Amino acid sequence: MHPAHSTAQRSLPPPARWRQLLDAVLYSSVWLSVAALGLMWATFLFWGVHISARLGGLIFAATLFLYNLDSVLPYKHGQLPGATRRKQWIRAHRPQLLTLTVAAGAVAGVLYLTDARLLPLTLFGGHLALISVLYSMPLVRRHGRWRALRDLPLLKVFLIAYVWAAVTVWIPALYLGRDWASPVVLVLFARRFLLILALALVFDIRDYSKDRLTGTHTFPGVLGSRATKWLGLVALLGAALLVPPGVSVPHAVALVLPLALAAAVLWYAEESRPDYYFALLTDGMMVVQFVAVWLAVG
Known part of the structure; x- marks a missing residue:
């Protein structure tokens, strides 16, 4: 690091230093990786x-690897730069993100190969990894722009919901030797799918203008923002109704109450909201779900 830069860092007031730290945690996908770990937990x-x-370390590292991979892909450099705080931070820290991506991938690989209970899940986990990589990987070039799996009309929120629900419900079930198609597991999967679907719609609202410019058809672009919010509320209501049989009353409350907070975040989502509304608050709903369950059963 350049000495002048170090001096500038030390001269920053405490709030600015804390904001820099918060930006690093949010925009390097560390916070999102904590959320993935929390949902699996x-x-x-x-x-x-x-x-x-x-397994927890693997999920944290794999999430860190996959989400940062999207930020450091070479084809991303030629896209519209944007002016959000998140995009500015990513552009300014691409070398560090590349190092973090490689390190996270290496850690995930070592943890996977050294856990005998994970090796039988290779085929199942492999299809989730394939979807995750192809989600942002350029596949075909159309109208002068590379298109990825996420660019298929209205598909990206369902891909996100499926992968997150499968990773945080089906993989733990299979890891523990439980039947992935048993009624209890399917209920857990369905309510997790609906929660993530609603949160993914919040990010579609955030990306409304960008998606229109790039020709990506999303629910806000097709239905409008308000109808998209109602769709997300229906998904959250469905998740609230899918309470697994046999859970205690405190555990049932812990499963349902965070959905009300998620509904408020969804309803007040606007494209003009600051980056923290999405990176900290919206992703934080998954952490809230874990904390609520942990307090209920702990």
């Missing part, structure tokens, strides 16, 4: 089983 708590530290 909540699934283990449902069965009263301690989460495997190795």
Whole structure:
């Protein structure tokens, strides 16, 4: 680091230093990786089983790898730069993000290869990894722009919801030797799918103008923002009604109450909201779900 830059860093007032730290945690996908770990942990708590530290570390590292991979892909450099705080931070820290991406991928690989209970899940986990990589990877060039899986009309929110629900419900179930198609597991999967679907719609609202410029058809672009919010509320209502059988009253409340907070975040989402509304608050709804379950069963 350049000495002048170090001096400038030390001279920053405490609020500015804290904001820099917050930006690094949010825009490097560390916060999102914590959310993925929390949702998986909540699934283990449902069965009263301690989460495997190795599996938890794998999910954290793999999430960190996949989401930062999207930021450092070379084809991204030629896209519209945008003026959001998040995009500015990513452009300014691409070398550090590249290092973090490589390190996270290496850690995920080591944790996976050294856990005998994960190796039988290779085929199942492989299709989730394939979807995650192809989600942003350029596949075809159309009208002068590279198109990825996420650019298929109205598909991206369902891809996100499916992968997150499968990773945080089906993988723990299979890891513990449970039937992925049993009624209880399917209920957990469905309510997790609907929660993530609603949160993904919030990010579609955020990206409304960008998606229109790039020709990506999303629910806000097709239905409008207000109808998209109603669609998300229906998804959250569905999740609230899907309470797994046999859970205690405190656990049932812990499963449902965070959905009300998610509904408020969805309803007040606007494209003009600051980046923190999405990166901190919206993604934070997944952390809230974990904390609520942990307090209920702890």
